[in-house]
Amino acid sequence: MAHSTTPSMTPASRKIIHVDCDCFYAAVEMRDDPSLRGRPVAVGGDPHRRGVIATCNYPARQFGVHSAMASSQALRRCPELVIVPPNFDKYRKVSAQIHDIFRRYTSLIEPLSLDEAFLDVSASEQFDNSATRIAQALRQDVRREVAITVSAGVAPNKFLAKVASDWRKPDGLFVIPPARVEEFVAALPVNKISGVGRVTGERMAGLNLKTCGDLQQLSRLELGQHFGSFGERLYHLCRGEDSRPIQTGRRRKSVSVERTYDKDQLTLTDWLRELEGLIEKLKERFAKLDQHYLISG
Incomplete structure (x- = not known):
């Protein structure tokens, strides 16, 4: 099985922590x-x-x-x-140390990258099930044992927890309790919504939509007319609603290879020659991924 999700916990009762290391690679290098x-x-x-x-x-x-x-x-x-110069082997080892700390508090962990993850502590019995105190404790553990800082956001869902973790960076903790969601989201700038990039942001600006409160004034139909299939998701996110559960195993959705060249390749023949080597590297990565999921699936 490639992944599992948060068991038997309704979206309304979840306690989610988003943890994000502060300038992770640079922080590790400065530590060392x-x-x-x-x-x-x-x-x-x-x-x-x-x-x-x-x-x-x-x-x-x-x-x-x-x-x-x-x-x-x-x-x-x-x-x-x-x-x-980057040292990804070192960064992976430090990331593993941090995830070992996470597991002291919950087994429901969704890694997003080496330096950030979602944690579902809804059923945790530690600190009287206070997600805020759990977040404080794990931040202190990382600082003491790994010697870098992390920022954390605590909220009832993944969308808001990720927004919260960025609110007081670096080395910060921000909490959005359920009772404050409506007030917080109403004033939240639209560019804080995941999926709102430059093009969508410009379209919103043209419609004078600056905050989630502004978006809430539009119906589902109007959001769909202006933003297509993204409109339905916007309808929920601008109200602070996000029912996505924690996925404890995330199968990688894309694989790529890249190379930066010292000199330009001048002809199509030159590029095609380079492409052959890149394709072979891509095949090797695919093979490694298949082996990983055969072992862990």
């Missing part, structure tokens, strides 16, 4: 190299070989550096930026 602390730091590729920034710390973000930015552009914005 004290000379980096207090300096603008990014983890990414070589700026002289078309490298790209994977993540950066908050001092670097003050200069406008962000993930997916070309390393060379990041250095132009922040000449003092220290770019550290």
